[in-house]
Amino acid sequence: MPPSEGAGHDRKVTPRITGSSRARVHIDPAVCYIDVGSSHPGGAQAPKGGARRVGREFSSNRPPSPPIKGERELGLDTGQAGALLYSLIHTELVRAILNEVQEQVIMGCVLGDGRLDKPFHANSRLLVRHSIKQYMYLLHKHGVLAPYSLSIFVYDIIDKRSGRTYRAAGFNTIRSDYFTYLYRLFYPNDTKAVPHDLVEIANEIALAIFIGDDGTYDINSKTVKISVDVYSYESRIAIKRRLSERFGLEATIEKDRIYVMRRSMPRLADLVKDYLPPSMHYKLGIVLYTRIRIASFTST
Secondary structure (H helix, E strand, O other), X not given: OXXXXXXXXXXXXXOOOOOOOOOOEEEOOOOEEEEOOOOOOOOEOOOOOOEEEEEOOXXXXXXXXXXXXXXXXXXXXXXXXXXXXXXXXXXXXXXXXXXXXXXXXXXXHHHOOOEEOOOOOOOOOEEEEEEHHHHHHHHHHHHHHOOOEOOOEEEEEEOOOOOOEEEEEEEEEOOOHHHHHHHHHHOHHHOOOOOOOHHHOOOHHHHHHHHHHHEEEEOOOOEEEEEOOOOOHHHHHHHHHHHHHOOOOOEEEEOOEEEEOHHHHHHHHHHHHHHOOHHHHHHHOOOXXXXXXXXXXXXX
């Protein structure tokens, strides 16, 4: 991408964060809690009730944190503990606390369907939305990003063309200057673009989430096509180059899709399948078996 597309692209992101970070993670069981009694602006009211066990949590090397509820300043309005946590999560310390898996999942979300809202009078946040059919995938992301992911909410979308109503679910993260930094990196001139140093930013975890968001398995060609319609041609070239240089995947650009060549499919599946929940393996053309492990990230 030409340098003129954003000065922010001269910066490099995502240094190794903690000594406990791991170069690779795999899927194994754990526990997840979400608040199903909270509502969200613009979203439908969730079923009433307290925090409920609904699936599995993606374990980390840190002790488990209690759920964070609410959208308005995380609901921290009293007490020194609340003030301390508020000051912590709204500084650069957030970036220092994020582990490598969380950073790469965020990177994949931003490359894919995730959106960073524009910082006006506050820092940016990550907005994650999926069809209700991909609810397990949403839980997957929500668990990985805890405790920075806020409550999950469910809402309806009306298709203006057909008049049909579709159900979707989503969550937002906390606001942080880390997300503001990513906004400036990925949205030069307020237009979504791929940083020119993507090769040094995203690894196979980010690639897995990118494919989970925007990838489709083409039954006829027996390959994966990635939707890149939101990106300029220069950004599409950058993604294709990343697939080749970092992952050794052959790909071709056809209009607003990037096709991974069939001969590269075994390598692609080997690279990313361990970082996607089994419910999303269909995106790689992998048939799901009746007995499925509930997914979570754990270090190897």
